[in-house]
Amino acid sequence: xxxxxxxxxxVTQLDLTGPAQILSRVPGAQVHLVWKTRDPVPxxxxxxxxxxxxxxxxxxxxxxxxxxxxxxEDLFGDADTLAFLRxxxxxxxxxTSVCNGSLVLGAAGLLDGYRSACHWIWLPFLTRFGxxxxxxxxxxxxxxxxxxxxxxxxxxxxALAAELAGDDAARMIQLALEYDPxxxxxxxxxxxxxxxxxxxxxxxxxPRLARVEAALAQTAGL
Amino acid sequence: xxxxxxxxxxVTQLDLTGPAQILSRVPGAQVHLVWKTRDPVPxxxxxxxxxxxxxxxxxxxxxxxxxxxxxxEDLFGDADTLAFLRxxxxxxxxxTSVCNGSLVLGAAGLLDGYRSACHWIWLPFLTRFGxxxxxxxxxxxxxxxxxxxxxxxxxxxxALAAELAGDDAARMIQLALEYDPxxxxxxxxxxxxxxxxxxxxxxxxxPRLARVEAALAQTAGL
Numbered sequence: 444x445x446x447x448x449x450x451x452x453x454v455t456q457l458d459l460t461g462p463a464q465i466l467s468r469v470p471g472a473q474v475h476l477v478w479k480t481r482d483p484v485p486x487x488x489x490x491x492x493x494x495x496x497x498x499x500x501x502x503x504x505x506x507x508x509x510x511x512x513x514x515x516e517d518l519f520g521d522a523d524t525l526a527f528l529r530x531x532x533x534x535x536x537x538x539t540s541v542c543n544g545s546l547v548l549g550a551a552g553l554l555d556g557y558r559s560a561c562h563w564i565w566l567p568f569l570t571r572f573g574x575x576x577x578x579x580x581x582x583x584x585x586x587x588x589x590x591x592x593x594x595x596x597x598x599x600x601x602a603l604a605a606e607l608a609g610d611d612a613a614r615m616i617q618l619a620l621e622y623d624p625x626x627x628x629x630x631x632x633x634x635x636x637x638x639x640x641x642x643x644x645x646x647x648x649x650p651r652l653a654r655v656e657a658a659l660a661q662t663a664g665l
Numbered sequence: 666x667x668x669x670x671x672x673x674x675x676v677t678q679l680d681l682t683g684p685a686q687i688l689s690r691v692p693g694a695q696v697h698l699v700w701k702t703r704d705p706v707p708x709x710x711x712x713x714x715x716x717x718x719x720x721x722x723x724x725x726x727x728x729x730x731x732x733x734x735x736x737x738e739d740l741f742g743d744a745d746t747l748a749f750l751r752x753x754x755x756x757x758x759x760x761t762s763v764c765n766g767s768l769v770l771g772a773a774g775l776l777d778g779y780r781s782a783c784h785w786i787w788l789p790f791l792t793r794f795g796x797x798x799x800x801x802x803x804x805x806x807x808x809x810x811x812x813x814x815x816x817x818x819x820x821x822x823x824a825l826a827a828e829l830a831g832d833d834a835a836r837m838i839q840l841a842l843e844y845d846p847x848x849x850x851x852x853x854x855x856x857x858x859x860x861x862x863x864x865x866x867x868x869x870x871x872p873r874l875a876r877v878e879a880a881l882a883q884t885a886g887l
Contacts, residue, residue: 457842460682460710464815467710476712483705483715488682488689490698493705493713542843562843580847592843593686597816602849611862614852618866620679621764621784621814623853624846625802627824630836631845640833644840 444469444607447504447531449547450476450494451524453514456486457593458541462508462600468616469608477501479523487512498527506603507535510596511542511562516655518547520662525551539588539603541596546655548587549574550662558584560599562592563633564648571659594631597622666691666829669726669753671769672698672716673746675736678708679815680763684730684822690838691830699723701745709734720749728825729757732818733764733784738877740769742884747773761810761825763818768877770809771796772884780806782821784814785855786870793881816853819844 446466448459459476467474476495478484483491496502509528518524528551532538540548543565548554549572558575560582561568569576580595581588581602588606590599601622605613630636636644668688670681681698689696698717700706705713718724731750740746750773754760762770765787770776771794780797782804783790791798802817803810803824810828812821823844827835852858858866 455686456682457686460678463710463712464677464679474710474712488685488696490685490696490717491715493715495712580845581849592841594819594842594844594846598847598849605849610850614850614858614862615866615869617848617850617852618855618858618862619814619870620816621853622816622848623802623857624816624848625820626839626844626846627803627820627827628832628836628839630839631843633840635845636836636840640836640840644837648841 444472444505445475445502446472446506447475447477447501447508449509449524449528449544450478450484450492451512451514451518452485453512454484454486454510455512455542455593456488456492458510458512458544458596461594461596462541462590462603464620465597465600465604465616466506468619469604470612472607475501475504477527498523501527501531504531504535506537506539506607507531508539508541509544509547511540511544513651515543515547516658519550519658528553537586537588537603537606539599541590541599542592543568545569545574545589546572554587557587558582559587560589560591560595564645564652568655666694666727667697667724668694668728669697669699669723669730671731671746671750671766672700672706672714673734673736673740674707675734676706676708676732677734677764677815678710678714680732680734680766680818683816683818684763684812684825686842687819687822687826687838688728690841691826692834694829697723697726699749720745723753726753726757728759728761728829729753730761730763731766731769733762733766735873737765737769738880741772741880750775759808759810759825759828761821763812763821764814765790767791767796767811768794776809779809780804781809782811782813782817786867786874790877
């Protein structure tokens, strides 16, 4: 079973490393990290991760997963990456994403008419691609399965593990990874965080949103 | 603020990548991944991550963090690694671990007389190093802060972020990473998973536990 994650510069690495940890323990699964070259790929945390394969050599994937990150702004106009996603997305059993990776699936034309999750602040962008935004941590629509922001990738990964190998296998993985979360604060959703914190976060990421907006405008004709 | 993670072969990569994601967003923080060489380090998921520095070049760390993984069995007798941990551990503001990384801190002599967390199945091993096992997701004792198994590293990371930068900063990071966990199953602890699943997991990892046992026996005189 081939499970492929798109690994791109400035990925939010936990979007990828969370579900990859879970899915690597599905019996028979092999995790691939796919990019254009095999050179080290810089993540948002500063360290680099190495692709395991490249677009041309990637086997047909059973699961295609696109994580998110601020680097998505460089992907909307990236014909090679979008072509790779379209090609794999046609035959994959599951076409999936975590965080604002769903916007990249959208740019590849893979979410037209589909319901999808996204990081809460990026959720409204989904409509640009004909997708239906759903503010849930895990969203399924036919063979599309998507997770919300960053850490939602872990919940998403477990749900996908259950799809692939059954509830018992998923529960075994959950036990092995001691996934019994106890967040020390209740600020993980806009509702829990409250209006004041949300407003400050919006202000902080406004330049990033504007850059994605600009990247989308530039590539509207593609 | 220098935050250093030990990156070693066969690390359970989420033990490292979870808290690294959180701590990288603490204002002023720089995350270092430290190992003997700068060569790519294989993780338990199959892909490799690149160290950002090596033992000799690593700056004095404000936070030292040792993640876990099956690869710990090679560290108990590894004089270079244990010397690095002892040296950094003497001056670090916080000496920390995730999962069975606490056993490596223990082997370096850094947990003698301290309370510590560990992955639930490895918890009893802590007594070999004079540490006091505590079955909690986050454990603090003076400047030692430890997380339980794998995903506990995310809760641990948030608690540590609050220590380093205050509750408000930690809550902002939690909102940004949408950490509002909703596990699809309730099998993340031995209690939740139930006796039958726990017994099967114990059987599955018994050879790994035996190898660590053997490694500890061989290095008892170090």
